[in-house]
Every structure is written in structure tokens, then in C-alpha cells.
Amino acid sequence: MIRPLPLVLLLAAACAPAPPVPVARGLGPPDARPGACYARGLTPAVIETVTEQVQEAPERRDAAGRVVAPARFVTQTSTRILRARGENWFETPCALRAGSADFIAQVQRALAARALYGGAITGVYDAATRRAVRAYQTPRGLDSGTLSLEAAKSLGLVALGRDGV
Incomplete structure (x- = not known):
């Protein structure tokens, strides 16, 4: 069996x-x-990930120069392959x-x-x-x-x- x-x-x-x-x-x-x-x-791929704060809207000030609304930022993340995965003998x-x-x-x-x-x-x-x-x-x-x-x-x-x- x-x-x-x-x-x-x-x-x-x-x-x-x-x-x-x-x-x-x-x-x-x-x-x-x-x-x-x-x-x-x-060989593993080499990947770069970049995270940055990008201003979405500038701050607003009144006539006296005081900040009425702070600037608004958003987080943007981008990824790119610096070196692709490879095979070597x-x-x-x-x-x-x-x-x-x-x-x-x-x-x-x-x-x-x-x-x-x-x-x-x-x-x-x-x-x-x-x-x-x-x-x-x-x-x-x-x-x-x-x-x-x-x-x-x-x-x-x-x-x-x-x-x-």
C-alpha cells in the first residue's frame, strides 16, 4: 500500500x-x-517610498496680520522601484x-x-x-x-x- x-x-x-x-x-x-x-x-527589488507633507491651502490672515486659518497640509506617499527584482546564476x-x-x-x-x-x-x-x-x-x-x-x-x-x- x-x-x-x-x-x-x-x-x-x-x-x-x-x-x-x-x-x-x-x-x-x-x-x-x-x-x-x-x-x-x-536579488530583491529596491523600492523607495517617499512620504511628504504638501500644502493644500495657504494660511489666511486678517487685516492686522493675525492668522485666521492655519495652512492645510496633506500627506502624499509615492513609491518607485529603483532596481527591479532580478535573477542571477x-x-x-x-x-x-x-x-x-x-x-x-x-x-x-x-x-x-x-x-x-x-x-x-x-x-x-x-x-x-x-x-x-x-x-x-x-x-x-x-x-x-x-x-x-x-x-x-x-x-x-x-x-x-x-x-x-
Whole structure:
């Protein structure tokens, strides 16, 4: 007998962050390198909201110069999008995509050495690891909890190759 999954598991799976996507499946940026692994990031929109008081009617004064009726103001709020929401693809270590416990443990140790990760070295890419990765990458221009290949290189987890010498 096949039993349906509990609704909680289905919801948790739907809310889980998307893992890196290998190019082999045909998903990734248009200029993807064959055999490389990618993750998709979303950059939030930047919205500006301006609220200002605009004079609706000036004050009125009598012949002696006394204020008979104060000026009337209305509040006007305007919103505009400074930068639209965007999608960006970035390369990520394929060992992360494969769920390599050894590689994830190395990531955790590297982040712990930089005082960004305080959890146990488990080899599991859990919420604490994602937060630490995000804390490491955000100042470097990538706001994502998925480790990028560039961040892995700067952490010393991936060989640099010719372009990184």
C-alpha cells in the first residue's frame, strides 16, 4: 500500500531553498560551462517610498496680520522601484551539489575558523551552515546561503587553477 506523504513534509520540501542546479540537466545560465554546477539566486527589488507633507491651502490672515486659518497640509506617499527584482546564476562546487559530507564539513570548519559558524562539524548543510555561508558571502557581493565557487576558492576549499594564480 502506498501511503501519501504528510502535508508537513510536502510543505517543508516546497519551502526548502533550491539546491544548486547542474548544467547537465540543461538548467543554468545561457553561458554555462558543461559539467559545472550552478545555483540560482534572486536579488530583491529596491523600492523607495517617499512620504511628504504638501500644502493644500495657504494660511489666511486678517487685516492686522493675525492668522485666521492655519495652512492645510496633506500627506502624499509615492513609491518607485529603483532596481527591479532580478535573477542571477552563480557557479557552485559540484561537491556541494552532490551533498558530500566531507566537503560540507570542510566548509563548516573554514567558516568556524573565521568565527562565522559556531555549530558542530556535522557534514550536513543545515540552517546554521547556510546562515554562516550567507554571512561570509554577503560582504563579497552575493547574498545567498548557497556556497559559490568563488567563495569556496577564497575559503581555500577549491583549487584555484590557472586563472586564480
